[in-house]
Amino acid sequence: MSKLNGKIAVVTGGNSGIGYASAKELKSEGATVVITGRNSEKVEKAAQELGVKGIVADVESILAIEDLVEQVKKEFGKVDVLFVNAGIFQAAPIGQITEEMFDHQMGINFKGAFFTTEKFLPILNDGASIINLGSINAYTGMPNTAVYAASKAALNSYTRTAATELAPRKIRVNSVNPGPVSTPIYSKTGMEEEQLNGFAEALQNRIPLKRFGQPEDIAKLVSFLASDDASFITGSEYNIDGGIIINPLLS
Numbered sequence: 001m002s003k004l005n006g007k008i009a010v011v012t013g014g015n016s017g018i019g020y021a022s023a024k025e026l027k028s029e030g031a032t033v034v035i036t037g038r039n040s041e042k043v044e045k046a047a048q049e050l051g052v053k054g055i056v057a058d059v060e061s062i063l064a065i066e067d068l069v070e071q072v073k074k075e076f077g078k079v080d081v082l083f084v085n086a087g088i089f090q091a092a093p094i095g096q097i098t099e100e101m102f103d104h105q106m107g108i109n110f111k112g113a114f115f116t117t118e119k120f121l122p123i124l125n126d127g128a129s130i131i132n133l134g135s136i137n138a139y140t141g142m143p144n145t146a147v148y149a150a151s152k153a154a155l156n157s158y159t160r161t162a163a164t165e166l167a168p169r170k171i172r173v174n175s176v177n178p179g180p181v182s183t184p185i186y187s188k189t190g191m192e193e194e195q196l197n198g199f200a201e202a203l204q205n206r207i208p209l210k211r212f213g214q215p216e217d218i219a220k221l222v223s224f225l226a227s228d229d230a231s232f233i234t235g236s237e238y239n240i241d242g243g244i245i246i247n248p249l250l251s
């Protein structure tokens with residue numbers, strides 16, 4: 001029997017990368033899936049490919065999140081799996097970080113993620129699973145990631161508090177911290193292709209398993225945490241990174 005039969009799952013940022021692969025995996029395990037994203041064409045295309053419901057909602061807008069919740073409530077009632085995945089990566093060195101850059105990245109990766117749970121809470125079933133997409137950058141001092149890393153560290157901190165506060169409703173809250181994963185997120189940074197290739201090669205050499213993760217690697221973990229197989233797991237973080245965080249100086 002599929003392990004998510006009868007469950008309703010919402011995946012934010014589900015039109016691309018890790019969210020897309022996770023929506024596919026959750027569906028293959030029997031869940032009814034809703035994906036969201038900020039671009040209507042992309043959301044529509046992905047929803048059609050995946051055979052799931054697509055709803056446009058920019059998580060930088062609280063009103064848009066409230067509207068999303070209303071739409072999901074109207075069509076599906078209550079939610080069992082909330083994958084808080086939407087995020088961006090913008091690199092900049094300390095000393096050149098503008099307020100706009102700070103607000104935009106924090107606004108999506110932390111404030112947007114925070115208020116996604118806040119607003120979905122009334123329509124989450126008791127026993128639901130919330131999965132926050134963090135990053136191993138929450139723990140590393142990688143150059144040019146000051147805002148990004150802080151946004152993910154803040155989200156992982158929130159995971160622990162939320163896990164404690166929502167435990168009386170048996171709602172589990174966990175974080176997934178990927179290392180480098182092959183997704184379009186890097187090409188959206190505005191870096192030149194040559195620069196991106198150099199960056200990817202340098203990173204790959206530092207990963208003990210000598211490869212980038214694939215979105216499907218992360219999707220399997222998300223699907224496990226969403227399921228009743230993980231019913232005793234809450235407030236935890238899972239690094240899924242080919243070992244880079246334990247061996248950053250491997251040559």
Ligand SMILES: NC(=O)c1ccc[n+]([C@@H]2O[C@H](COP(=O)([O-])OP(=O)(O)OC[C@H]3O[C@@H](n4cnc5c(N)ncnc54)[C@H](OP(=O)(O)O)[C@@H]3O)[C@@H](O)[C@H]2O)c1
Pocket residue numbers: 012013014015016017018019036037038039042057058059060085086087088089108112133134135136177178179180181182183184185188
């Ligand atoms: N790839 C990695 O190496 C890596 C490592 C660690 C953590 N992560 C995290 O993994 C998550 C997914 O990233 P990914 O690598 O799969 O990148 P991706 O392919 O760019 O996917 C990100 C998704 O989030 C959506 N999104 C961005 N801003 C949004 C907003 N304001 N409102 C709604 N949706 C928004 C994107 O929409 P558009 O398609 O319109 O941009 C896209 O659907 C992010 O939280 C990222 O920080 C990624």
